Amino acid sequence: MQIVKYAFQQHGDDRGMLVALEEYNDIPFEIKRVYYMYDTKEGVTRGYHAHKSLKQILICIHGSCKIRLDNGREKKIVSLEKPYEGLYVPNNMWREMYDFSPDAVLMVLASEVYREEDYIRDYDTFLKMVKEGLEHA
Numbered sequence: 141m142q143i144v145k146y147a148f149q150q151h152g153d154d155r156g157m158l159v160a161l162e163e164y165n166d167i168p169f170e171i172k173r174v175y176y177m178y179d180t181k182e183g184v185t186r187g188y189h190a191h192k193s194l195k196q197i198l199i200c201i202h203g204s205c206k207i208r209l210d211n212g213r214e215k216k217i218v219s220l221e222k223p224y225e226g227l228y229v230p231n232n233m234w235r236e237m238y239d240f241s242p243d244a245v246l247m248v249l250a251s252e253v254y255r256e257e258d259y260i261r262d263y264d265t266f267l268k269m270v271k272e273g274l275e276h277a
């Protein structure tokens with residue numbers, strides 16, 4: 141499984157740092173939605189789902205967290221701990237977010253507006269869809 145982790149350009153001067161993200165330039169899709177999670181309680185794991193078509197970039201703009209990615213064949217863990225790093229999470233990828241530091245703010249740039257129908261929340265259904273996708277590829 142190929143992990144795509146971006147190191148965004150940092151504009152720094154003696155005042156501090158700034159990162160600017162433009163759709164299609166820095167982000168490989170049109171940004172239709174931005175959301176973020178914070179105050180995540182100790183020991184909590186979020187996610188436990190995949191998306192049929194949604195593509196996203198995850199950026200831990202403060203603090204740190206870990207992301208477990210699973211394409212149905214292979215699993216990988218990615219740490220996000222820099223505000224200039226972005227993890228690309230394509231569709232058909234199971235994700236779990238965990239090990240949030242108490243100060244973590246995980247921001248997500250999304251290619252689609254929120255649609256519950258796009259979620260695959262059952263792991264066996266996800267595995268079945270991956271298998272069927274491979275058979276029809």
Ligand code: T46
Pocket residue numbers: 173175177186187188196235237248254
């Ligand atoms: C994902 C990971 C990384 C909305 O009303 N609008 C939204 O845009 C989102 C993202 C959520 N919600 C509501 C739906 C639920 O009642 O907020 C509540 C929490 O959402 P959820 O349990 O899906 O959150 P996570 O942290 O498990 O997953 C989220 C995204 O939903 C998901 O697309 O890839 O972050």
